[in-house]
Amino acid sequence: MSETRIGDVGRLAWFPSSKVTKWFVVGFWLLVLAAAFSPAGKLQGVLNNEAVAWLPKDAQSTQVVQQIEAFQSKNEFPAVIVYERPAGVTQADLQAVAAQVQRFNALEPVKKDSVGPIPAKDGKALQVIVPVDAGDAGWDSLGATVDDLRAIAKDRPAGLSMQVTGPVGYAADSSAAFSGIDGKLLYSAMAVVIVILLLTYRSPVLWLIPVVSAGTALFVAQAVIYFLAKGDTLTVNAQSSGILTVIVFGAGTDYALLLVARYREELRRHEDRHEAMAFALHRAGPAILASGATVIAGMLCLLVATMNSTKGLGPVAAIGIGVGLLVMLTLLPALLVVCGRWIFWPVRPTYGSVDHTRDGIWARVGRRIARAPRRTWVMTSVLLAVASLGVLQLNAVGLKNADSYYGKPESVVGEQTLARHFPAGSGSPVMVLANASEAAAVKSTLEGVQGVSTVTDPVTKGGRSLIQATLTDAPDSDAATKTVDRVRAAIGAVPGADAIAGGDTATRADTLRAAADDNVRIIPLILGVVLLILVLLLRAVTAPLVLIGTVVLSYGAAMGLSSLIFRHVLGFAGADSSLPLFVFVFLVALGIDYNIFLMTRVHEESKEIGTRRGALVGLAATGGVITSAGLVLAGTFAVLGTLPVVTFAEIGIAVALGVLLDTLVVRSVLVTALNLDLRGRMWWPSNLARRDRELDAAPLPDEGSAGTGGADVVAPEGVPQPAR
Incomplete structure (x- = not known):
C-alpha cells in the first residue's frame, strides 16, 4: 500500500489491514482471549440476584435489611x-x-x-x-x-x-430457571447467527470469522465485568448477564455484517485486499463507531436510575458494546485479510466484477417509493400509530410469582395451597422496625390497619424494636402492596417512632415505585443524548429530529403489537415494571443503528448526486446488509424466550419485533420516503441543504468515481442512469 493510499484512508484504518501489522492485531487478541477465558467463566459466581440488592439505598425495604441485623x-x-x-x-x-x-x-x-x-x-x-x-x-x-x-x-x-x-x-x-443461562443463551444465539450468516453470505466458511470475533468480544467483556462485580463496583444479576450475551452477539454481528459488506464492495474496486480493507474501514468505520457510541451513550444513561439492577445493566451493556466495537474494528478486519478472498467462496468478489445491488430488491423498493414518497410515509406513519394503540393492553405493574414462569413450579403450587388454608401472607410478613419507646404504640397501630391479619409482640434490641405483621393477602398481590402503603402511612404518623417497613411485599412496592420513576427520568434523557449524537454525525438538525421521530414511532408500534401478543396469544398476566424502559433503551439505542447505517451512506452519496438519488443509492447499497443485521439482532433477542421466565420472554419478543419493524418498515420505507420527500431540507442548516437542488440536477458521476462507487448508482424511474 502506497503512502498516498495510507494518507487517503488514515493510519487507524490502515493498521489492522496492512500485510505486517495484521499479525500483531491477531496475536494481541489471542493473548487477551487467553487471559480473559478463566475470569469470564467465573462471572456466574459473582451474580447478585437478591431482590433487595436491586433497590436504591434510600428505599425503606433496603433500610430494613441494613438495620435488621441486630435481630x-x-x-x-x-x-x-x-x-x-x-x-x-x-x-x-x-x-x-x-x-x-x-x-x-x-x-x-x-x-x-x-x-x-x-x-x-x-x-x-x-x-x-x-x-x-x-x-x-x-x-x-x-x-x-x-x-x-x-x-x-x-x-x-x-x-x-x-x-x-x-x-x-x-x-x-x-x-x-436461570441455571446454565449463559450457556443456553450463548449456544442459542450462536445457532441463530450462524444460520442467518449462512443464508446471507451463501458461503460455508465466511460465517466463522464474525462468529469467532463475536465470541472473542463476549469472553473479554465477561472477564472485565467479572472483575468489576467481584470488587462490588457493579451490581450484576442474571438478567443483565443474559442480556450481555445477547447484545454482544447481536450488535457485534451487526457491525461485522456492515464491515464485510463494505469490504466486499471495495474488493471489486481494489486489486490488493489489504488496500480494499483499509478503504472499507475508512468508509464504514465512522458509521460503525457512531452506531456503537449511540448504544454506549444510551446504555450509560441508565446510570441515573434509582433501581440498582437498572443502573447495573447500563455499564454492563456499555462494556459489551465497547469491547465488541474494538474487536470488530481490529480483529475482524485482520482475520479477513489474513484469510484472503477465498473466504467468500464460492462467490468471490473479484477485482473489476459488477456489484448487483443496483438490480436488487431494495433498488426496486426504492423505485416504487419514489413514485409517491409523501403518500408512502404518511400511510406508513398512520399504520404504525394505529399499532401503537395496542399499548393500552399492556399491564406493566409487575408480575405475581405465579405469573413469572412458564408452567407452575413447586413454589407457586405451594403458595396456592397455603392460601387455601392459611392467611395468604403467611411466611412473608411485613417487617417493621421502630424505636423501642414507641413499639407498643406501633403494634397497636398495625393491628388497626386494613389488610393486616396478625401482629407479633415487639422484640427489642439496642433501642430498636422488630414487629412482624402477617397480611391477609398474598405477598405478591396488588392488594398486599396497597396494604404496605397503608402500613407505612400509619406507622409514619406515630410520633417519635421513626418506624420503617420492609419485607418481600415492601420490596415489591419499592421496586414498582422506583421503576416508574426511572421511566420518567431516563427515557427523555436517552432521546436527548441520541439526538445530540445524530446532530454531530449528520451535521444537520432536520434529519436527526426525523430519525428520532421514526424510532419512537417504531417503539410505540412494537410495544403495542407486543402487548396484544402477550395478552391474547401467549396469555401472559402482565409485564414487569421495567419492561417499557428496557425495550425503549434497546430499540432506540440499537434501532437507531440501522438509520445511522443508512443515513451516513445517504449523506455520503448526497454530497455527490443530491439527496433524491442519494437516498435510492443508500437504500440499494445498504438494504441487504441492514436487513441481515436486523434479522441477526431480532433472532438473538428472541432466544431470550428459551428461558422459562416470562420477563425475559417479553423483553425478547418486544425487542425482536421492534427490530424487525425498524429494519423492514421504518428504515426501508418510512425513512427512505421522508428522504425522497424532504430532499435537501433533511440536511438543514448545513451547506448541503443549499446545494441539493444543484446536485440533483447535475449529471451523475462516471462509473467508478468517488462517492457513488459507480456500480451502486440507482435512479428512480424517469431519471437517467450513467452509461455502462
Whole structure:
C-alpha cells in the first residue's frame, strides 16, 4: 500500500489491514482471549440476584435489611413448607411432620428453631416456617437447602402432599430457571447467527470469522465485568448477564455484517485486499463507531436510575458494546485479510466484477417509493400509530410469582395451597422496625390497619424494636402492596417512632415505585443524548429530529403489537415494571443503528448526486446488509424466550419485533420516503441543504468515481442512469 493510499484512508484504518501489522492485531487478541477465558467463566459466581440488592439505598425495604441485623442475619430467609391432606390432617401426620421439623433444625443453614407445625383452622393442612441462613454463599445457595428440605420431607405418611414455598422456595425455583443461562443463551444465539450468516453470505466458511470475533468480544467483556462485580463496583444479576450475551452477539454481528459488506464492495474496486480493507474501514468505520457510541451513550444513561439492577445493566451493556466495537474494528478486519478472498467462496468478489445491488430488491423498493414518497410515509406513519394503540393492553405493574414462569413450579403450587388454608401472607410478613419507646404504640397501630391479619409482640434490641405483621393477602398481590402503603402511612404518623417497613411485599412496592420513576427520568434523557449524537454525525438538525421521530414511532408500534401478543396469544398476566424502559433503551439505542447505517451512506452519496438519488443509492447499497443485521439482532433477542421466565420472554419478543419493524418498515420505507420527500431540507442548516437542488440536477458521476462507487448508482424511474 502506497503512502498516498495510507494518507487517503488514515493510519487507524490502515493498521489492522496492512500485510505486517495484521499479525500483531491477531496475536494481541489471542493473548487477551487467553487471559480473559478463566475470569469470564467465573462471572456466574459473582451474580447478585437478591431482590433487595436491586433497590436504591434510600428505599425503606433496603433500610430494613441494613438495620435488621441486630435481630437476625440479613441473609436469613424463611422457607415455608406446607403439608395438605384434603380429607383432614391426622394425628399421625402431625407426629410425622413434628419429627421432620427436628431434622430441619439440624441442617447447617438453619441457625434458629423452625416454627411449627402450625395446623390450619380447617384441619386440612400444616405449615412449618424454617429460617434459612444463606450466609456468605448468598441467595443462589438456597436451592441446595431446598433440596435437603425436600429429601427430609419425603419421609411422610402416604396421601400427605408437601411443597416448599415462601422466599426460599421461590429462590430455589428462580435459581433452577436461570441455571446454565449463559450457556443456553450463548449456544442459542450462536445457532441463530450462524444460520442467518449462512443464508446471507451463501458461503460455508465466511460465517466463522464474525462468529469467532463475536465470541472473542463476549469472553473479554465477561472477564472485565467479572472483575468489576467481584470488587462490588457493579451490581450484576442474571438478567443483565443474559442480556450481555445477547447484545454482544447481536450488535457485534451487526457491525461485522456492515464491515464485510463494505469490504466486499471495495474488493471489486481494489486489486490488493489489504488496500480494499483499509478503504472499507475508512468508509464504514465512522458509521460503525457512531452506531456503537449511540448504544454506549444510551446504555450509560441508565446510570441515573434509582433501581440498582437498572443502573447495573447500563455499564454492563456499555462494556459489551465497547469491547465488541474494538474487536470488530481490529480483529475482524485482520482475520479477513489474513484469510484472503477465498473466504467468500464460492462467490468471490473479484477485482473489476459488477456489484448487483443496483438490480436488487431494495433498488426496486426504492423505485416504487419514489413514485409517491409523501403518500408512502404518511400511510406508513398512520399504520404504525394505529399499532401503537395496542399499548393500552399492556399491564406493566409487575408480575405475581405465579405469573413469572412458564408452567407452575413447586413454589407457586405451594403458595396456592397455603392460601387455601392459611392467611395468604403467611411466611412473608411485613417487617417493621421502630424505636423501642414507641413499639407498643406501633403494634397497636398495625393491628388497626386494613389488610393486616396478625401482629407479633415487639422484640427489642439496642433501642430498636422488630414487629412482624402477617397480611391477609398474598405477598405478591396488588392488594398486599396497597396494604404496605397503608402500613407505612400509619406507622409514619406515630410520633417519635421513626418506624420503617420492609419485607418481600415492601420490596415489591419499592421496586414498582422506583421503576416508574426511572421511566420518567431516563427515557427523555436517552432521546436527548441520541439526538445530540445524530446532530454531530449528520451535521444537520432536520434529519436527526426525523430519525428520532421514526424510532419512537417504531417503539410505540412494537410495544403495542407486543402487548396484544402477550395478552391474547401467549396469555401472559402482565409485564414487569421495567419492561417499557428496557425495550425503549434497546430499540432506540440499537434501532437507531440501522438509520445511522443508512443515513451516513445517504449523506455520503448526497454530497455527490443530491439527496433524491442519494437516498435510492443508500437504500440499494445498504438494504441487504441492514436487513441481515436486523434479522441477526431480532433472532438473538428472541432466544431470550428459551428461558422459562416470562420477563425475559417479553423483553425478547418486544425487542425482536421492534427490530424487525425498524429494519423492514421504518428504515426501508418510512425513512427512505421522508428522504425522497424532504430532499435537501433533511440536511438543514448545513451547506448541503443549499446545494441539493444543484446536485440533483447535475449529471451523475462516471462509473467508478468517488462517492457513488459507480456500480451502486440507482435512479428512480424517469431519471437517467450513467452509461455502462
